[in-house]
Amino acid sequence: MFTAKNKGRLAIGAAAVGVALALSGCASGDPLDTGSGSAGDSETISIGSQAYYSNEIIAEIYAQALENAGFTVDRQFNIGQRDAYLPSLENGDIDLFPEYSGNLLQFYDAETTATTAADVSAALADALPAGLTVLDEATATDQDSYNVTAKFAADNNLKSLADLANVTTPLTLGGNAELEERPYGPAGLLATYGATVGFSATGDTTVEDLIAGTINIANVYSGDPRIQTEDLVTL
Structure with a gap:
């Protein structure tokens, strides 16, 4: 099976941004469960999306979940493909981005042999450049x-x-x-x-x-x- 047939939907974000990491606790279960805490209006999270409708929908779901938790969200949707948006993610202009684990792994490691969802996730965590981290995979997929x-x-x-x-x-x-x-x-x-x-x-x-x-x-x-x-x- 091709890696693409086993990919899940996930988000990657700058590791230094606490809210991107904090959201990973929700992503392992209900991504819209904001809990009882409130972030306050001082926190602004920049969320990007690819130039594709389904990726923009997922980005909007994350955006609304964060807004419901009290964060201010800066939407930078419809950016383009990886060569356009990954540099912005790596330099901190974008904090959070919905991604496809299989294709993202192949972007960073063209020789990967990972095929199962678990192997792809583990390999992707190792392949990402310093400063980026992977949140837990969402249960929904779009492959x-x-x-x-x-x-x-x-x-x-x-x-x-x-x-x-x-x-x-x-x-x-x-x-x-x-x-x-x-x-x-x-x-x-x-x-x-x-x-x-x-x-x-x-x-x-x-x-x-x-x-x-x-x-x-x-x-x-x-x-x-x-x-x-x-x-x-x-x-």
């Missing part, structure tokens, strides 16, 4: 998943990623631009399943392109409701 249309699955007898190697139609995978170089992208599909797959950087239109037929495999985050509403088949 990469490869999807095809129901018709394409039926026409090609597709039930799993391993079945892609038997498809005679040229395969094109669509997703965010960085997917092309990810270990579980086209190279990973070839190495693990023997499936030769082209790539198209479809970004925000990935599902639309899949339905239109310009690609035939789509990397869709598992929390996307269109997997259900468009009757997609997850491999």
Whole structure:
């Protein structure tokens, strides 16, 4: 299994910021349980998010939980990808950021062999640069998943990623631009399943392109409701 299939949702924050560490006590259970304490209005926590709707939703959940606990929150949402926001996190401009443990580990350690959630968490804690720490994983997940249309699955007898190697139609995978170089992208599909797959950087239109037929495999985050509403088949 690819690391991405075992990742959980978590937040990372600057270790020197006490509130980011204090929130970890809530993250292991109910992240919205603020307890009976009050932080006062003098504390301001800066929370960032990726330029993706589900990541922004998680960031907003953390923001509202902190506000309910009495903190002032500075929202810096829709920043971009890791090369854009991690420097801001490392230098203290951002205090807290929702993240994906598998992909974040691969960002810092491209040669990692961790696959289970527990191994990924342990390896990530060791791989992070000084000054950053990982809070407890939330129970909710939003992970990469490869999807095809129901018709394409039926026409090609597709039930799993391993079945892609038997498809005679040229395969094109669509997703965010960085997917092309990810270990579980086209190279990973070839190495693990023997499936030769082209790539198209479809970004925000990935599902639309899949339905239109310009690609035939789509990397869709598992929390996307269109997997259900468009009757997609997850491999």
